Amino acid sequence: MQQNAASGAGSAVVSLREVHKSFGPLKVLDGVTFDVARGEVLTIIGRSGSGKSTALRCIDRFETIDAGQIEVCGHKVHDPGLDLRALRQDVGIVFQSYNLFPHLTIEENIVLAPSSVKRIPKAQARKEARAVLAQVGLEDKLHHYPEQLSGGQQQRAAIARSLAMRPKVMLFDEVTSALDPELTGEVLKVIEALAQDGMTMVMVTHEMGFARSIADRVVFMHRGKVHESGTATILTAPTTPELAQFIGTGL
Amino acid sequence: MRINLDFGAILERWPAFLSGAILTLELAVIATVFGTVIGVLGAIARRSDNPVATRVAALYVETIRNTPLLVQIFLVYFGLASLGVKFPAFTVAAAALTINVGAYTTEIIRAGFDAVPKGQLEAAEGLALSRWQIYWHVVMLPAIEKVYPALTSQFVLLMLASSVTSQISAEELTAVANYIQSDTYRAFETYILVAIAYVVLSLVMRAGFWALGLALFPRRRRLGTPL
Numbered sequence: 001m002q003q004n005a006a007s008g009a010g011s012a013v014v015s016l017r018e019v020h021k022s023f024g025p026l027k028v029l030d031g032v033t034f035d036v037a038r039g040e041v042l043t044i045i046g047r048s049g050s051g052k053s054t055a056l057r058c059i060d061r062f063e064t065i066d067a068g069q070i071e072v073c074g075h076k077v078h079d080p081g082l083d084l085r086a087l088r089q090d091v092g093i094v095f096q097s098y099n100l101f102p103h104l105t106i107e108e109n110i111v112l113a114p115s116s117v118k119r120i121p122k123a124q125a126r127k128e129a130r131a132v133l134a135q136v137g138l139e140d141k142l143h144h145y146p147e148q149l150s151g152g153q154q155q156r157a158a159i160a161r162s163l164a165m166r167p168k169v170m171l172f173d174e175v176t177s178a179l180d181p182e183l184t185g186e187v188l189k190v191i192e193a194l195a196q197d198g199m200t201m202v203m204v205t206h207e208m209g210f211a212r213s214i215a216d217r218v219v220f221m222h223r224g225k226v227h228e229s230g231t232a233t234i235l236t237a238p239t240t241p242e243l244a245q246f247i248g249t250g251l
Numbered sequence: 252m253r254i255n256l257d258f259g260a261i262l263e264r265w266p267a268f269l270s271g272a273i274l275t276l277e278l279a280v281i282a283t284v285f286g287t288v289i290g291v292l293g294a295i296a297r298r299s300d301n302p303v304a305t306r307v308a309a310l311y312v313e314t315i316r317n318t319p320l321l322v323q324i325f326l327v328y329f330g331l332a333s334l335g336v337k338f339p340a341f342t343v344a345a346a347a348l349t350i351n352v353g354a355y356t357t358e359i360i361r362a363g364f365d366a367v368p369k370g371q372l373e374a375a376e377g378l379a380l381s382r383w384q385i386y387w388h389v390v391m392l393p394a395i396e397k398v399y400p401a402l403t404s405q406f407v408l409l410m411l412a413s414s415v416t417s418q419i420s421a422e423e424l425t426a427v428a429n430y431i432q433s434d435t436y437r438a439f440e441t442y443i444l445v446a447i448a449y450v451v452l453s454l455v456m457r458a459g460f461w462a463l464g465l466a467l468f469p470r471r472r473r474l475g476t477p478l
């Protein structure tokens with residue numbers, strides 16, 4: 001499995017090649033290319049409407065692309081014959097709105113996919129639910145319902161739910177944007193710990209400080225293109241005026 | 252003007268009333284169970300990408316919603332008769348009521364399905380759940396919980412409407428009443444009693460739905476908050 005995942009695009013777990021995507025007349029992705037290596041943390045930054053979420057959603061085939069290639073853990077995502085559910089077992093995605101299932105307890109939320117998709121026995125799935133909840137610091141919330149949790153706790157539970165599928169890569173789309181600064185910190189800490197464990201991650205974020213501290217590489221998107229990319233140093237020493245201006249606005 | 256009421260002769264017939272009431276309740280339960288099944292399937296069909304399924308479901312719903320129940324009952328009754336098959340009146344009544352309430356249930360459950368936030372569906376897709384697993388685990392219960400009061404009302408209404416099946420001689424409560432009043436010449440008293448019996452049946456059904464709700468929606472039971 002591991003070798004298999006690495007094959008195809010060298011050592012890249014995620015690779016986008018000249019990806020184009022329009023919504024009607026609106027060109028949202030205009031030849032986007034980037035790679036994410038195993039264990040790497042890539043952050044995508046950019047102005048509102050620059051195509052960050054769209055790029056991320058294309059990786060998990062929530063959007064289909066018009067042209068180009070996307071390869072994720074050996075899955076050819078651009079291929080119409082893609083095994084969608086196999087792709088999504090390898091990719092975890094967490095959204096800004098946590099989207100926990102409100103009628104299920106946190107434990108049930110987490111156990112659902114491993115037991116019904118991977119057919120893991122319930123008892124074992126529950127044990128693993130406890131483990132991933134411990135990972136995000138919520139062991140005591142096992143039997144709570146989502147509405148009984150704070151926003152930050154719900155987002156951590158959503159991350160735990162994704163982790164329970166043992167994904168090879170995690171995608172985060174502005175997972176702290178709906179949270180107070182205080183709650184943001186607790187979610188970022190969880191993501192930081194994941195990075196230290198070697199999880200491959202792609203995250204869209206507005207948290208520049210966080211991007212600087214966690215990102216192995218940064219992609220700055222502007223008008224549907226990767227306008228500038230490099231290590232986190234580009235955030236302190238940008239080479240394009242657009243990135244300089246973007247950082248300058250303090251966003 | 253004086254109203255002279257005498258319930259004596261009617262109350263003597265209580266076993267007939269009771270069996271009529273039980274039959275009415277049986278009709279209601281059958282139509283509720285199968286109507287719910289039809290409603291869920293109909294709602295899935297209406298929301299599917301398959302244009303044939305969508306249109307068949309829409310045609311069904313619109314046909315039923317725009318014709319009187321009594322006519323539907325006659326259509327089933329004489330339709331089956333013209334095919335040369337003879338079913339007991341009870342079976343015909345149960346079938347017609349099920350077909351009728353299934354259409355209304357389709358619309359109610361569809362509204363419930365539509366009320367499940369799109370983000371939850373995406374989260375479920377992102378977890379690699381299949382389309383049917385998503386319906387079963389993520390959509391179904393919250394959708395039904397959201398429209399549960401509307402469903403309850405619809406099924407209680409259906410139980411009341413089942414009185415028109417007396418027209419094809421299903422031996423339900425109203426048919427029993429018709430028979431007793433013509434026998435005793437105490438029409439007003441008979442229908443007062445029947446009205447009370449229907450109120451009791453409505454209350455029984457509402458209590459049943461309430462109890463079922465407790466079993467179906469553990470979150471609601473524990474937290475008491477709406478979804």
Ligand SMILES: Nc1ncnc2c1ncn2[C@@H]1O[C@H](COP(=O)(O)OP(=O)(O)OP(=O)(O)O)[C@@H](O)[C@H]1O
Binds near residue numbers: 023048050051054
């Ligand atoms: N499903 C869609 N249909 C039509 N237009 C869309 C759709 N999704 C996104 N867009 C448009 O595509 C453009 C890029 O959207 P996208 O969500 O990728 O931006 P973003 O960089 O994530 O912005 P933000 O920082 O505000 O989240 C926007 O103009 C948006 O309105």
Ligand SMILES: [Mg+2]
Binds near residue numbers: 052053054174
């Ligand atoms: Mg976005």
